Amino acid sequence: MTIIYAIDLLGTMFFAISGAMAANRKHIDIFGATFTGFVTAIGGGSLRDVFLNLRPVWVDDGNYLIAILIGVTISVVANNRLDRLARTLTFFDAIGIGFFCIVGVQKSLVNESSEIAAIILGMFSAVMGGVIRDTLMNETPLIFRKEIYATACLSGAILYVLLGAVGVDSTVNAFLSALIISCIRLVAVKFKLSLPVIGG
Secondary structure (H helix, E strand, O other): OOHHHHHHHHHHHHHHHHHHHHHHHOOOOHHHHHHHHHHHHHHHHHHHHHHOOOOOHHHHOHHHHHHHHHHHHHHHHOHHHHHHHOOOOHHHHHHHHHHHHHHHHHHHHHOOOOHHHHHHHHHHHHHHHHHHHHHHOOOOOHHHOOOOOHHHHHHHHHHHHHHHHOOOOHHHHHHHHHHHHHHHHHHHHHOOOOOOOOOO
């Protein structure tokens, strides 16, 4: 199992937890929670793969579906404990976008995307699952709120490309860049940091 593969599975599980928790909070039944966890987990990666002219990986690899089921199960069984840990989905969402963004950048570079395109596709990988989740829950997606979200992904993706250019080990680079994304997101939420609003 390669490090990229392991990170991708872990990110899939975290996003499934995030999606299922959102459904649980809306008192949606177990099928709805599973469906929400599923589309949250695979939405961003599937969109990235479409842009890369690739078959979405979860179609051929059942381990991704297992990771989603594990995430949904964790959310259903330990919902109250998880809710206290991440009452607004912030914790798991921050972890998820960190992992997914870097995997998106890596996969894009492997498939011969330019560095700029890889950075953008990494961001798409990270944020689109959350956009789908929030849309299904009839909420304004985080990417459209006055919060540092996609910007954190862009920062980590750029860092990954820069560190790769100077020869930093890919495993160290992946974890460091993903950690930076998650930390920026969590710090921004804790201290209510945001970008300037146009016209505001």
